[in-house]
Amino acid sequence: MTDEIAAWGRRIHGPTLPGTGTRCLRDTPLTPDELEEVVTIVAAARARRHGATLPERLKTRHWDSTMTAMLAINARLGWPSAGWKIGAASLEVQRAEGMPGPSPGQLAQHGLVASPGRVPSHLFINYRCAESEFAFKMARDLPARPTPYAEAEVADAVESLHPALEVGDTVFDDWYGASGYFGAALDNNGAAAFVYGAPVTEWRHFDLATARVDLSLNGAWQKSGVGAAAMGHPLTALTWVANWLRVRRLGLHAGEFVSTGSCTGHFFVAPGDRLVADFGPLGVVDATFE
Numbered sequence: 001m002t003d004e005i006a007a008w009g010r011r012i013h014g015p016t017l018p019g020t021g022t023r024c025l026r027d028t029p030l031t032p033d034e035l036e037e038v039v040t041i042v043a044a045a046r047a048r049r050h051g052a053t054l055p056e057r058l059k060t061r062h063w064d065s066t067m068t069a070m071l072a073i074n075a076r077l078g079w080p081s082a083g084w085k086i087g088a089a090s091l092e093v094q095r096a097e098g099m100p101g102p103s104p105g106q107l108a109q110h111g112l113v114a115s116p117g118r119v120p121s122h123l124f125i126n127y128r129c130a131e132s133e134f135a136f137k138m139a140r141d142l143p144a145r146p147t148p149y150a151e152a153e154v155a156d157a158v159e160s161l162h163p164a165l166e167v168g169d170t171v172f173d174d175w176y177g178a179s180g181y182f183g184a185a186l187d188n189n190g191a192a193a194f195v196y197g198a199p200v201t202e203w204r205h206f207d208l209a210t211a212r213v214d215l216s217l218n219g220a221w222q223k224s225g226v227g228a229a230a231m232g233h234p235l236t237a238l239t240w241v242a243n244w245l246r247v248r249r250l251g252l253h254a255g256e257f258v259s260t261g262s263c264t265g266h267f268f269v270a271p272g273d274r275l276v277a278d279f280g281p282l283g284v285v286d287a288t289f290e
């Protein structure tokens with residue numbers, strides 16, 4: 001572990017710096033056989049908790065193939081769902097990973113940790129990339145349907161708001177190097193652990209777009225952000241997830257969480273670190289990493 005702290009946390013993410021990954025040359029769709037290969041490689045690595053390398057011939061920047069593979073990997077693993085997260089919801093993260101826009105990943109039940117809590121090491125293979133986020137817990141289903149969901153309708157389906165830390169990992173070595181073929185997006189958008197704070201039921205009384213988050217590592221302040229960093233407003237991000245799932249004949253379910261994207265960007269931590277995200281009147285998330 002290095003003691004050097006950058007704006008994106010500890011320098012333990014591999015040799016490639018944010019925004020400097022080399023893009024693979026291919027941008028064509030994966031064939032059905034290639035898709036099966038990708039799903040098998042990533043799902044096996046995730047299930048057996050070891051790193052993986054994709055052959056160059058399987059690397060592509062074709063976005064639909066990436067999303068199809070991500071969903072197929074999750075289906076192959078079959079881990080019980082706790083909800084969804086948004087990857088690259090902020091422009092900062094999109095630039096750092098060369099992403100075309102936001103994209104979702106599925107939260108697993110076994111990755112949930114209540115704050116204050118210890119985040120176990122068995123949830124991770126290579127990294128612990130923490131992001132301070134506003135999360136919603138759903139009170140009722142938002143099923144697939146032909147017509148889009150509006151923000152007001154989505155808001156009415158919310159049970160509570162939670163301050164949260166969404167913690168990413170990927171089977172691929174060199175986090176930002178893998179951005180050349182959308183590595184994190186392919187691997188469930190990095191979703192590995194989700195630390196959630198106490199519920200806020202009267203969340204509509206707050207201006208979430210301007211709500212501040214202060215992130216501290218081992219008692220020392222590191223950086224701050226606001227709710228607008230993730231798609232302009234956490235409710236806008238939640239509505240985006242509901243409609244992303246809707247058009248794929250999926251849906252949100254009562255009791256699921258949706259973590260709406262980073263307010264403070266990436267922050268890599270190491271075993272032994274304690275990370276605290278202070279959302280002011282909306283609460284605190286306190287996580288110690290094993």
